Amino acid sequence: MSKSSGKKMDKAALDAQIQQFCTITSASVRDAKRFLEKYKRVEIAVDAYYNEPAQAQQASIPQPSTSKLNALFDKYKDPDSDEIAIDGTIKLCEDLKVDPEDVVLLSVAYQLKSPKMGEWSRKGWVDGWKELSCDTITAMSSTLVRLRDKLGSDSEYFAQVYNYTFDFSRPPGQRSLALDMAQGFWGLLIPHGLQGGALSHLARGAGSDDEDEEDDAMMGVDEEGWKEEYTQWWFEYLTEKGGKGVSKDTWQMFLEFVRTIDAKFEKFDEEGAWPSTIDDFVAYARERLASGR
Known part of the structure; x- marks a missing residue:
C-alpha cells in the first residue's frame, strides 16, 4: 500500500470521526478537530467536550438557528x-x-x-x-x-423532571392527577431512576437528626432500599384504597419516600410529615412482607 493511499484512508477515518462528533454534540468542525486531535477516540473526546467549562463551551458552540x-x-x-x-x-x-x-x-x-x-x-x-x-x-x-x-443518572435533574411531570399533565383547573395517569408516569419514571442511579438509596438512621447525619450515612452504606416490585405494590395499594386522584403533595413526597425508605420498611418515621396515603402504605407493605405475599 502506498503512503498516499494510507494518508487518504487516515483522512477518511478522521472525517468520519468529525462527522460523528458534530452529530452528537452539535459542535463546529473546528472544535471537533481540536478535541479529536487531543483525545483521539470519539467517545473520550465527546466526554471531554461536555466536561469543558460551560463558558468556554458556549463560546465554541455555534448558536442554533x-x-x-x-x-x-x-x-x-x-x-x-x-x-x-x-x-x-x-x-x-x-x-x-x-x-x-x-x-x-x-x-x-x-x-x-x-x-x-x-x-x-x-x-x-x-x-x-x-x-x-x-x-x-x-x-x-x-x-x-x-x-x-441524564434523567436516569442525575438525581437533581430527575427531581426537576419528576415534579414538572405532575404540573404539565394535570388537567386545567384540577388540583390532583388521575390515578391511572399518575401510575402511568410512575411506571415510566421510577424504574428508569432506579436502573440509572438517580433514585439510589439515601440511608437514614431511625430517629436521626442533623448532627448525626454523617454517622447515619455510614451506618446505612450497605442498606437496601426501594425495590422495583414495591412500585407494583404501591399501585395495588392505591387501587385497593379506591382513590380517584393523586395530590401534588403525595406526588412530590413519594419521590423522597422512594429514595429514603429501607427495603424492610423498618426505619419509617411515624412522626414525620408524610401524607396519610404514604403512612397507610407503609402499614400495607409491612403486612405484605410479614405474610410473604
Missing part, C-alpha cells in the same frame, strides 16, 4: 393553531425514531416547557431547543440520548 427551529415547528404544528398538538407530536416522534411513550419525552417536556401532555408552544420549542443547542432533527435525536442518560 431561530429560523430553522421555526421552520421545524411549522412542519409539525396544528394547521388550525400556532401549537404542536397530538398529531404533530406523533409525527415528530416518528422523525426522531422514538416511541411516544418513551420516558425521555418527559425530559423533553421539561426542557421545552410543554404546556400540557403532547403539546408544544412555539416559544417553548424555540427557547428549549436553543438551550439544548439543537436546530435539526439529527441533533435533536442525538440530544435525546444524553437527556435519557
Whole structure:
C-alpha cells in the first residue's frame, strides 16, 4: 500500500470521526478537530467536550438557528393553531425514531416547557431547543440520548423532571392527577431512576437528626432500599384504597419516600410529615412482607 493511499484512508477515518462528533454534540468542525486531535477516540473526546467549562463551551458552540427551529415547528404544528398538538407530536416522534411513550419525552417536556401532555408552544420549542443547542432533527435525536442518560443518572435533574411531570399533565383547573395517569408516569419514571442511579438509596438512621447525619450515612452504606416490585405494590395499594386522584403533595413526597425508605420498611418515621396515603402504605407493605405475599 502506498503512503498516499494510507494518508487518504487516515483522512477518511478522521472525517468520519468529525462527522460523528458534530452529530452528537452539535459542535463546529473546528472544535471537533481540536478535541479529536487531543483525545483521539470519539467517545473520550465527546466526554471531554461536555466536561469543558460551560463558558468556554458556549463560546465554541455555534448558536442554533431561530429560523430553522421555526421552520421545524411549522412542519409539525396544528394547521388550525400556532401549537404542536397530538398529531404533530406523533409525527415528530416518528422523525426522531422514538416511541411516544418513551420516558425521555418527559425530559423533553421539561426542557421545552410543554404546556400540557403532547403539546408544544412555539416559544417553548424555540427557547428549549436553543438551550439544548439543537436546530435539526439529527441533533435533536442525538440530544435525546444524553437527556435519557441524564434523567436516569442525575438525581437533581430527575427531581426537576419528576415534579414538572405532575404540573404539565394535570388537567386545567384540577388540583390532583388521575390515578391511572399518575401510575402511568410512575411506571415510566421510577424504574428508569432506579436502573440509572438517580433514585439510589439515601440511608437514614431511625430517629436521626442533623448532627448525626454523617454517622447515619455510614451506618446505612450497605442498606437496601426501594425495590422495583414495591412500585407494583404501591399501585395495588392505591387501587385497593379506591382513590380517584393523586395530590401534588403525595406526588412530590413519594419521590423522597422512594429514595429514603429501607427495603424492610423498618426505619419509617411515624412522626414525620408524610401524607396519610404514604403512612397507610407503609402499614400495607409491612403486612405484605410479614405474610410473604
